[in-house]
Amino acid sequence: MFKIVLEKLSSSRPARKLAVVVLCSVFIAQLVLLLPLLWTRYHQSVDSAIEHEHNALQNIVTYSPPETLLNPQGLINDSMIGLLLTDTAGNPVVTQGELPEFESLGQHGSRSRKNRSGSIDVLWFLDSSKGRVLAAARIYTGDIFTVAVVYTLLVVVASLLIGIIAALVTLWGTNRSYIHPVANLTSKLRDSRENSQGKVPDKIDYAESEDLNGLADEYNSLIEAQQRAARQVKVKQQYLEFAAHHDPLTHLPNRLMFEDKLKQTVSNAVENDESFVVFLVDLDNFKFFNDQYGHLVGDKMVAEIGNRLQSMMHDIDLVARLDGDEFVVIQKNVGDRQAAKEIARRVMNISTAPYEYRGFTLKAAVSVGISCFPIDVHGDQDEELMGEEIVNNAAVALQEAKSNGKNQYQMFNEKMRSRLTARISLEQDLKIALQEGQFEVYYQPKVNINTRQVTGAEALVRWKHPTKGFISPEVFVPVAEEAGMIIELGEWILRTACKETRKLQQLGFHTLNIAVNISTVQFTDGNLLPMVSKALKDSMLPPEFLELEITESAVMHDPEEVINSLHELSRFGLGLAIDDFGTGYSSLAYLKRFPVHTLKIDRAFITDISSDNDDVAIVEAVLGLGKHFNMKVVAEGVEDEDQLEFLQTQGCDIAQGYYISKPMPVAMYLAWLRKWPQGVQGVDNPGNVLSLPTHKKRFGT
Numbered sequence: 126m127f128k129i130v131l132e133k134l135s136s137s138r139p140a141r142k143l144a145v146v147v148l149c150s151v152f153i154a155q156l157v158l159l160l161p162l163l164w165t166r167y168h169q170s171v172d173s174a175i176e177h178e179h180n181a182l183q184n185i186v187t188y189s190p191p192e193t194l195l196n197p198q199g200l201i202n203d204s205m206i207g208l209l210l211t212d213t214a215g216n217p218v219v220t221q222g223e224l225p226e227f228e229s230l231g232q233h234g235s236r237s238r239k240n241r242s243g244s245i246d247v248l249w250f251l252d253s254s255k256g257r258v259l260a261a262a263r264i265y266t267g268d269i270f271t272v273a274v275v276y277t278l279l280v281v282v283a284s285l286l287i288g289i290i291a292a293l294v295t296l297w298g299t300n301r302s303y304i305h306p307v308a309n310l311t312s313k314l315r316d317s318r319e320n321s322q323g324k325v326p327d328k329i330d331y332a333e334s335e336d337l338n339g340l341a342d343e344y345n346s347l348i349e350a351q352q353r354a355a356r357q358v359k360v361k362q363q364y365l366e367f368a369a370h371h372d373p374l375t376h377l378p379n380r381l382m383f384e385d386k387l388k389q390t391v392s393n394a395v396e397n398d399e400s401f402v403v404f405l406v407d408l409d410n411f412k413f414f415n416d417q418y419g420h421l422v423g424d425k426m427v428a429e430i431g432n433r434l435q436s437m438m439h440d441i442d443l444v445a446r447l448d449g450d451e452f453v454v455i456q457k458n459v460g461d462r463q464a465a466k467e468i469a470r471r472v473m474n475i476s477t478a479p480y481e482y483r484g485f486t487l488k489a490a491v492s493v494g495i496s497c498f499p500i501d502v503h504g505d506q507d508e509e510l511m512g513e514e515i516v517n518n519a520a521v522a523l524q525e526a527k528s529n530g531k532n533q534y535q536m537f538n539e540k541m542r543s544r545l546t547a548r549i550s551l552e553q554d555l556k557i558a559l560q561e562g563q564f565e566v567y568y569q570p571k572v573n574i575n576t577r578q579v580t581g582a583e584a585l586v587r588w589k590h591p592t593k594g595f596i597s598p599e600v601f602v603p604v605a606e607e608a609g610m611i612i613e614l615g616e617w618i619l620r621t622a623c624k625e626t627r628k629l630q631q632l633g634f635h636t637l638n639i640a641v642n643i644s645t646v647q648f649t650d651g652n653l654l655p656m657v658s659k660a661l662k663d664s665m666l667p668p669e670f671l672e673l674e675i676t677e678s679a680v681m682h683d684p685e686e687v688i689n690s691l692h693e694l695s696r697f698g699l700g701l702a703i704d705d706f707g708t709g710y711s712s713l714a715y716l717k718r719f720p721v722h723t724l725k726i727d728r729a730f731i732t733d734i735s736s737d738n739d740d741v742a743i744v745e746a747v748l749g750l751g752k753h754f755n756m757k758v759v760a761e762g763v764e765d766e767d768q769l770e771f772l773q774t775q776g777c778d779i780a781q782g783y784y785i786s787k788p789m790p791v792a793m794y795l796a797w798l799r800k801w802p803q804g805v806q807g808v809d810n811p812g813n814v815l816s817l818p819t820h821k822k823r824f825g826t
Contacts, residue, residue, distance in 0.1 A: 137299075137304050140296060140299050140300070140303075140304055143295060143296075143299055144292040144293075144295055144296050144299075145292070147288070147291050147292045147295040148288040148289060148291065148292040149288070150288075151284070151287055151288035151291040151292075152284050152285055152287075152288035155280070155283075155284035155287060155288070156280075156281065156284055159280045159284065160277065160280070163273060163276055163277050163280060164273075166273070166276075167269065167270070167273035170269045170272070170273070171245065171266050171269055174204055174264060174266065174269060175245065175247055175264050177204070178204055178205050178262060178264055179247075179249055182205075182208075182249065182251065182260055182262070183249075183251050183252070186210075186251045186252075186253045186258060186260075187251075187252065187253060187254070201221050201222050204264055204265055205222070205262050205263070205264055205265075206222045206223050206244065206263050206264075206265045207221065207222035207223035207224050207225055207262060207263035208220075208221045208222060208224075208260065208261070208262045208263075209224050209225065209260065209261040209262075210258060210259070210260050211258060211259045211260075212258055218258070222263065223244070223263050224261070224263070225246035225247070225248075225261045225262060225263045226246060243265065243266060243267035243270060244263050244264060244265045244266060244267070245263070245264045245266055246261065246262070246263050246264075247261070247262050247263075247264060248260070248261050249261075249262070310340065310341060314344065369381065370382035370385075372431070372445075372446040374424055374427060374428050374431070374446075375427065375428050375431030375432070375435075375446050376431075377431050377434075377435060377444055377445055377446045377452075378443065378444070378445040378446075379445065379446060379447075380445070380447050380448075382445065383443070383445035383447065383453060384512075386443050386445070386455070387403075387455070387512045387516070388508065388509065388512055390442075390443075390455060390457065390512075391498070391508045391509075391511050391512045391515075392508055394457075394498055394499070395508060395511075399457065399458060400457075400458060400459060400497065400498055400499065400500075401442075401455055401456060401457040401458070401459065401497075401498050402455070402456045402459045402465045402468070402495060402496070402497050402498070403453065403454070403455055403495070403496050403498070403515050403516060403518075403519045404453065404454040404455075404456070404465075404468065404469060404472060404493055404494070404495055404519065405447075405451065405452075405453055405493065405494040405495075405516075405519040405520055405522070405523045406430075406434070406451070406452040406453070406454060406472055406476065406491055406492075406493050407450060407451045407452075407491060407492050407493075407494075407523055407527070408426070408427070408430070408450035408451075408489055408490070408491055409489075409490040409491060409492055409527070409531040409532055410490065410531070411423065411449070411450040414426065414489075418485065418487075422482065422483070422485065422487070425482055425487075426487055426489055427446075427449070427450060429480060429482075429487075430452070430476050430489060430491075431444070431446060431452065433475045433476060433478075434452055434454065434472065434475070434476070436475075437454075437471070437472070437475065441454055441455070441456045441468070442455050442456055442457050443455040453516070453519075454468075454472060456468055459497070462497065462500075462536055465495050465497060465536070466495070466534065466536065469493045469495055469534040470534070472491075472493060472534075473491055473493060473532075473533075473534060476489055476491045477489055477490060477491060477532075490531060490532040491532065492523055492526040492527050492531050492532060492533060492534070492535075493523065493526060493533075493534035493535070494518075494519040494520060494521065494522030494523025494524070494525070494526055494534070494535055494537070495519060495522055495534060495535065495536045495537060496515045496516070496518035496519035496522060496536075496537040497515075497536075497537070498511070498515050499511075501514075501515060501518045501537050502514045502515050502518070517545075518537040518541075518542070519537065521537060521541045521542070521544075521545045522535040522536060522537040522541060523535070525541055548604060551596075551600070551601060551604050552604055552608050554590065555601060555604060555605055555608065555610055556610065558588060558590070559610060559613060559614065559617075563588060563589060563590065563591070564586055564587070564588050564614065564617065564618075565586075565587050565588075565589065565790060566584050566585070566586060566587075566618055566621045566622050566625065566790075566791065567584075567585045567586070567587045567788035567789055567790055568582035568583070568584060568585070568622075568639075568788060568789060568790075568791060568794040569582055569583045569585060569781060569786060569787065569788040569789075570582045570781070570785055570786045570794070570797065570798075570801075571583065571640070571759060571779050571780070571781045571785075572779065572780055572781075572785055572803075573778065573779060573806055574760075574769065574772055574773045574777055574778060574779060574780050575773065575778075576803065576806060577802075577803040578803045578804055578805060578806035579637070579798060579801055579803070579804070579805045579806060580636075580637075580638060580779060580805075580806050581626075581637050581638035581639055581640065581670075581672075582637075582639060582640070582794065583639075583640040583641075583642075583674070583781065583788075584618060584619075584621075584622035584639055584640065584641045584642070585598065585642075585788045586598055586602075586614070586618050587788070588601055602644075606644055606645070606646050609646075611644045611646050611647065612646065612647060612650060612652075615643065615644055615647045616656050616660070618641060618642075619641050619656065619657065619660045620659075620660045620663065620664070622639050622641050623639065623641075623660045623661060623663075623664035623666045623671060624663070624664040624666075625791045626638070626639040626664075626666060626670065627664045627665055627666040629791075629794075629795060629798070630666075630670070632795070634798055634805045636670075636805060636806055637670070637798075637805055638669075638670040638671065638672060638700070639666075639670065639671060639672070640672040640673075640674050640700075640702060641671070641672070641673060641674065642674045642676075642704065643673050643674065643675050645676065648675060648687070648690070653690065653694070654690075654693055654694060654697065657671070657673070657694070657697070657699065658697070667698075668697055668698030668699050669698050669699075669700070671699050671700065672699065672700035672701065672702055672722070672723065673694065673699055673700070673701055673702070674702045674703075674704040674725065675701065675702070675703060675704060676703075676704050676705055687719075688718055688719065691719055691720050691721065692720050694720075695720035700722045700723065701719075701720060701721045701722055701723070702721065702722065702723035702724070702725055702759070703719075703721055703723070703724055703725065704725045705725065705727040705761075706724045706725055706726060706727065706747060717754060721754075721756060722756060722757060723756055723757045723758070723759055724747060724750065724751050724756050724757070724758050724759070725758075725759040725760075725761055726744060726747050726758065726759070726760045726761060726777075727761060727762075728761045728762025728782070729762075730743050730744050730747075731744070731760050731761065731762045731763060731764075731768055731772075731782070732762060732764070734768055734771055734772075735765075735767050735768065735771065741771075744760075744772075744775065744777075745775060748775050748776055748777055751778075752776065757778040757779060758776075758777050758778050758779070759777075759778065759779040759780070759781055760772050760777050760779070760780050760781065760782075761781050761782060762781075762782045762783075763780045763781065763782030763783075763784045763785065764782055764783055764784050765784055766784070768782075768784070769784065
């Protein structure tokens with residue numbers, strides 16, 4: 126037991142402190158209590174010895190015969206080692222041994238004084254038969270002091286032993302009531318932590334000490350709180366994990382999770398020589414749907430289609446949402462292309478079925494692009510590139526479906542790949558062309574049909590590729606719009622047209638104006654007015670000589686916003702024209718609110734105007750609208766004199782076409798202006814009206 130106690134003592138600093146405190150306390154307490162008693166006992170022994178000698182000497186003086194006093198041998202003993210007796214007259218009678226030392230002998234009472242030799246000198250007044258005598262004695266107290274010292278040492282040793290015993294008892298009690306329970310509690314806590322393997326420890330069962338039960342309960346409370354927090358963290362981690370890999374609206378896998386699944390699918394297909402098909406599903410005209418019904422209804426439609434596609438999960442392997450209105454479907458082990466088409470039809474049927482929402486009967490239209498693995502991918506590349514390629518191929522097929530009228534599906538084929546490669550190449554060439562200045566502005570003149578004088582020209586962009594020659598605007602302009610390069614290209618065209626027209630005005634053609642086509646992207650970019658203002662300021666061309674031609678589809682894209690933008694441009698002093706009027710979808714209710722100055726009849730209605738009564742009716746209607754809204758009307762694509770005469774009889778204002786001139790660069794345009802018989806309106810005499818030659822090639826280039 127002592128060994129265990131000593132071990133606990135050595136391992137527990139508080140226990141050591143407690144034992145020392147108990148030892149010192151008990152030891153000091155005993156000394157405080159016993160030493161005063163020993164001191165009192167010593168003094169009592171001394172007083173008793175003095176009293177004994179006093180009484181003995183008094184008896185001798187009182188009862189002994191005088192000769193006894195003359196023979197003092199009986200008066201000296203072990204205690205009294207010196208004596209001086211005087212008679213009543215003060216004369217010494219007896220002197221024996223070590224005489225005491227007093228400066229004077231008093232007449233009353235008794236006195237005592239300690240000496241260095243361990244003795245005490247005392248004075249007594251003794252009564253004898255002959256009267257009172259004075260006795261001065263030296264009493265030896267060394268033995269009494271020695272005994273007192275021995276007793277004191279014994280008391281000190283006993284106190285120390287009692288203190289040690291008390292300290293050991295305290296240690297035993299501390300070990301039993303505190304150290305051992307704490308060690309057991311610590312062991313349980315350590316075992317709980319070590320067995321947790323990095324997780325939240327388990328609660329402990331402890332009931333050995335009532336004093337430590339509270340600590341154990343507190344620990345268990347902390348563990349319970351940690352367990353609750355761990356559960357909450359786990360739930361949050363699960364939520365974050367779900368949110369990181371799933372779409373918040375449809376709860377379908379998102380692009381990140383789809384890419385992981387695609388990698389696994391490609392890897393398994395390559396390893397096991399399997400096949401799968403990717404279907405890209407995209408809502409048609411979803412922006413228009415959002416604008417018409419609001420984003421809340423649009424989100425509801427996306428969620429509804431996501432739920433419908435998810436309901437097919439027992440037949441297909443994966444449905445994910447890639448973007449706002451774009452979904453992707455993966456189906457493994459598809460036998461052939463016919464089976465893939467059947468799945469695409471099912472996807473379209475389930476996606477386009479109508480449903481009711483807030484009183485609306487909503488019906489979506491979707492396009493689907495299909496790409497098959499491994500048929501539509503190159504096998505001589507790594508798996509990641511094959512995954513990217515099959516998705517890109519499906520995107521190309523989807524774009525083909527949209528280009529062919531939407532609300533249909535398209536299988537990817539090599540022709541699409543060729544077109545995709547050509548488009549990518551064309552896009553790269555466009556970037557180089559913008560950097561190297563390969564574009565040139567051509568001008569197609571416009572003449573006043575009544576006066577046959579030139580009013581201005583339309584600026585048309587031409588691209589002469591270093592190796593491919595001239596590339597049609599119908600080919601590269603849509604690519605520039607899709608690639609986001611039309612803003613930079615359009616700004617360059619506008620700036621160049623204004624600059625070169627101003628130079629022509631400075632050469633004498635003062636009233637020559639210029640019409641510049643504005644892309645839908647430029648019109649909705651929000652930077653059109655600052656761009657036009659800067660171009661006019663840099664070229665010093667007055668605003669009234671610049672006309673912006675906007676396609677009918679651009680005008681009707683967002684009518685209310687367009688009206689505000691058109692009024693801003695009109696207040697700036699620009700002329701505004703609607704190009705290709707009649708080929709898009711227009712609302713006459715909006716048309717009367719547009720601050721437009723010119724309508725341009727598309728060439729499609731002019732080509733057969735001499736033989737097609739429907740075209741005649743359309744042209745007459747457009748001319749009637751122009752007169753009603755006080756707008757000028759420009760006829761595009763005039764190819765012969767009959768068309769020109771018909772337009773003149775119907776009241777058309779301006780003609781433009783190959784009969785007058787093909788588009789030409791600025792140098793040829795300047796030469797053409799100088800040769801034109803009627804000159805430029807406002808420069809030559811407007812009254813000198815001549816008929817145009819009947820041979821159209823005479824004035825063509």
